[in-house]
Amino acid sequence: MTQFLTLLSVSHVVQGVIVGAVLAFLTAQLLMNVALNAVTTKVNGWSTTLKCGQPGNGLLLRAAYARTLPAVNVAQEAAYWTTTVDGAGRRLTGQREYVLHFPAGQLPPNDAFWSLTMNDVAGFMVSNPINRSSVGSTSGLAPNADGSVDIYIQRTPPAGHESNWLPAPAGAFKLMLRAYLPSRAILDGEYHVPPVIQS
Amino acid sequence: MNRLILKYAYPITFVILAILAWTVYRIFAGGTGIIGFVVVAVIIWGVGAFAFVYFWPRMTYSAFKRAVVRHGLGGGPIPINTLYATPTLSSPAASNASLLGTGTSDVLYVGGWLDLANGPLVLHVPDMAGRYYSVQFTDPSDGTDFAYVGKRTTGTEAGEYLIRGPHWKGTAPQGMPQIASPNTAALVVGRVFVESESDLPTAYALAQQIQLTPLMGSHR
Numbered sequence: 001m002t003q004f005l006t007l008l009s010v011s012h013v014v015q016g017v018i019v020g021a022v023l024a025f026l027t028a029q030l031l032m033n034v035a036l037n038a039v040t041t042k043v044n045g046w047s048t049t050l051k052c053g054q055p056g057n058g059l060l061l062r063a064a065y066a067r068t069l070p071a072v073n074v075a076q077e078a079a080y081w082t083t084t085v086d087g088a089g090r091r092l093t094g095q096r097e098y099v100l101h102f103p104a105g106q107l108p109p110n111d112a113f114w115s116l117t118m119n120d121v122a123g124f125m126v127s128n129p130i131n132r133s134s135v136g137s138t139s140g141l142a143p144n145a146d147g148s149v150d151i152y153i154q155r156t157p158p159a160g161h162e163s164n165w166l167p168a169p170a171g172a173f174k175l176m177l178r179a180y181l182p183s184r185a186i187l188d189g190e191y192h193v194p195p196v197i198q199s
Numbered sequence: 200m201n202r203l204i205l206k207y208a209y210p211i212t213f214v215i216l217a218i219l220a221w222t223v224y225r226i227f228a229g230g231t232g233i234i235g236f237v238v239v240a241v242i243i244w245g246v247g248a249f250a251f252v253y254f255w256p257r258m259t260y261s262a263f264k265r266a267v268v269r270h271g272l273g274g275g276p277i278p279i280n281t282l283y284a285t286p287t288l289s290s291p292a293a294s295n296a297s298l299l300g301t302g303t304s305d306v307l308y309v310g311g312w313l314d315l316a317n318g319p320l321v322l323h324v325p326d327m328a329g330r331y332y333s334v335q336f337t338d339p340s341d342g343t344d345f346a347y348v349g350k351r352t353t354g355t356e357a358g359e360y361l362i363r364g365p366h367w368k369g370t371a372p373q374g375m376p377q378i379a380s381p382n383t384a385a386l387v388v389g390r391v392f393v394e395s396e397s398d399l400p401t402a403y404a405l406a407q408q409i410q411l412t413p414l415m416g417s418h419r
Binding site: 012013015016017019020021022023024025026027028031032053054055057059060062063065066067072073074076077112113115117119121122123124125126127128131133134136138155178180181198 | 206212215216219222223226231233235236237238239240241242243244245246247248250251252253255256259260263289290291301303304307314325331333335336337339341342343344345347349350351388392393
């Protein structure tokens, strides 16, 4: 052990290997980020990518997807959007209150179901007092009189709108929207998720 | 651990770079062996960056294999060539250190790891009566979802599908659709839609009927 430490401190070759390996790791991360950004579209703060899991992806893209979206569906099966910012580009946090407003007929078009899930910034679900980590097509959202739908994203229950409440944690959070069996409009990039607006 | 790395990626990177900068500074300040250090570092950098990118999918999916075969999805280890259906929906309680923590609470997940070296398997799916479901097959060497059985691709009627590895030379039973796996190993992820709390038992019963059996009388 002592010999190894001595070797480590005096051998420039060993130090070269370590420095080279760390730089290689960081460079690989950087390249994967660049590759992923190139196939990610960002509209209203929502990021989405449609090439996940597809045959024919290049070396770099396969690595990037394995790192960020491993074992995720191809887009024809399910489309995913994530955001950590509101429509004005500010970080989402439980310190503020937000509304996600879908105009009439503008819910994510699909042939199966859609849902909006509350995650922490690392992508894991967070606990909340009413044990509701997502809202969506099966959660009984109440539409407004004009057919539009408002989802209230905040820490405390919105008075009179409890059915449309997605509880937020105290700190920063990430939202994930899923549409299973997405319609053409989504796959063609014509459908855009509305921005999350601070209320 | 993974969670901490994800959360503090930037500070961790900064600390690592600072240590590196200090090491390099010490070497240059020392004045000897600079050339050896630089040559080795640059070669390892170039080769290593390519290797990380090339092997990243394999590294990720071997972690999936460990997770499936050693830890399972809440019901203990899932033996190779069998499928396990989660009895409950993803929830914050199941989140910590669990693959399911990043999932959705709209579906029950089915998971398993295939090894097709000893012959093909037959996937059995029950009549889903129009219910959304999918069984996704992923190549662990590159992350390609090479096949789907489910509502979108094959409909929701009961069926049997032959899954064969790249080296199998046999013939499939008459009329049984074939799925050719590009790799001897494959990851299987199934998803069965759950309409509501009261629908959960029905959905779980169906998810449990998504099963694998060896092809009768098949040997390599």
